Amino acid sequence: MRVVSGIQPTGNLHLGNYLGAIRNWAAMQDAMDEGSEALFFLADLHAISQPHDPAGLKAATLEMTAALVACGIDPDRSVLFNQAQVPQHAELQWLLNGTARMGWLNRMTQWKDKAGKNREGQSVALFTYPVLQAADVLLYQATHVPVGEDQKQHLELARDIAQKFNNDFASEDAPVFTLPDPIIPAEAARIMSLRDGSAKMSKSDPSDMSRINLSDDADTMAQKIKKAKTDPEPLPSEEAGLADRPEARNLVGIYAALSGEPVAAVLAQYGGQGFGGFKPALADLLVAALGPIRDRFVALKDDSEALDAILARGAAKARERGTPTLNAAYQALGLVRHQ
Numbered sequence: 001m002r003v004v005s006g007i008q009p010t011g012n013l014h015l016g017n018y019l020g021a022i023r024n025w026a027a028m029q030d031a032m033d034e035g036s037e038a039l040f041f042l043a044d045l046h047a048i049s050q051p052h053d054p055a056g057l058k059a060a061t062l063e064m065t066a067a068l069v070a071c072g073i074d075p076d077r078s079v080l081f082n083q084a085q086v087p088q089h090a091e092l093q094w095l096l097n098g099t100a101r102m103g104w105l106n107r108m109t110q111w112k113d114k115a116g117k118n119r120e121g122q123s124v125a126l127f128t129y130p131v132l133q134a135a136d137v138l139l140y141q142a143t144h145v146p147v148g149e150d151q152k153q154h155l156e157l158a159r160d161i162a163q164k165f166n167n168d169f170a171s172e173d174a175p176v177f178t179l180p181d182p183i184i185p186a187e188a189a190r191i192m193s194l195r196d197g198s199a200k201m202s203k204s205d206p207s208d209m210s211r212i213n214l215s216d217d218a219d220t221m222a223q224k225i226k227k228a229k230t231d232p233e234p235l236p237s238e239e240a241g242l243a244d245r246p247e248a249r250n251l252v253g254i255y256a257a258l259s260g261e262p263v264a265a266v267l268a269q270y271g272g273q274g275f276g277g278f279k280p281a282l283a284d285l286l287v288a289a290l291g292p293i294r295d296r297f298v299a300l301k302d303d304s305e306a307l308d309a310i311l312a313r314g315a316a317k318a319r320e321r322g323t324p325t326l327n328a329a330y331q332a333l334g335l336v337r338h339q
């Protein structure tokens with residue numbers, strides 16, 4: 001088993017990242033047996049695909065590293081690094097650019113969403129972003145990739161690229177790449193904005209009230225839940241009653257994910273009650289779950305020396321892990337890689 005996943009070091013880690021992905025990273029790391037390994041990285045090369053602040057990128061990368069460690073990613077057990085220190089990612093992307101097809105990239109919903117009506121004005125990096133993401137996982141022969149629902153399409157693309165490369169350039173009994181499986185949590189695969197139940201919770205939302213940040217203190221978290229958009233109806237007793245109520249469904253989903261109960265059990269308890277009772281219970285649960293993580297984060301985030309050392313150590317291991325597959329890809333294409 002080879003677990004690989006990444007997160008962009010832009011903005012703060014929010015509840016969607018945590019419940020959709022990072023909590024699963026930590027669980028998979030903890031369940032790892034001998035011979036298996038997990039690699040987690042800060043996707044700082046992806047962060048330059050859209051306008052960004054060069055002066056802030058390094059600090060954001062260190063801060064996100066502290067957030068991951070606070071969430072339970074242990075740099076002694078998992079390989080924790082940032083892409084920019086592992087040039088093999090960018091090298092493999094170039095090789096895979098020969099296999100990926102324009103039509104495949106044109107169909108990516110994230111590209112369509114981010115580019116909007118101004119495709120001509122976007123960076124080439126935003127368009128080829130999913131090819132770098134494919135390189136991120138294929139480089140390490142990833143078998144399992146824990147992500148939220150919004151990354152599923154990118155993972156399907158990674159599989160298509162791997163499949164086509166293997167078909168075109170490798171023999172059937174000696175494929176160059178492993179086809180990775182996305183691991184998406186049943187509850188919390190898609191946490192929505194607290195202000196709009198039809199938009200996903202995101203770091204790029206201009207309203208800070210739309211998301212719970214790992215760095216929020218207990219009062220801020222409670223305030224954001226209190227102000228979260230809802231409707232005037234009481235909660236239903238059955239799941240079907242949430243169908244046309246995206247805001248209610250989101251809050252109940254968050255409660256279920258945090259408490260570890262199925263949605264049906266949450267509704268069995270709160271069905272018939274208004275949000276006046278439910279929201280404070282949800283806020284308590286949130287503060288209990290994220291409070292200790294936040295404390296660890298605050299204690300770590302300013303120790304840039306320790307965080308730098310973690311990333312340097314992780315990057316050295318990652319370069320070593322990725323080199324054999326990269327060399328094999330060069331060779332399959334008829335190229336000789338400088339060593």
Ligand code: TYM
Binds near residue numbers: 005008020043146151
């Ligand atoms: P990013 O940085 O946007 O998000 C990191 C992880 O958090 C998940 N996530 C969510 N899950 C549930 N609800 C939400 N509202 C929510 N928002 C974010 C994402 O699905 C993701 O798992 N392209 C990736 C980073 C990346 C990557 C990779 C991931 C680069 N290379 C290779 C996996 C494998 C991204 O921008 O995620």
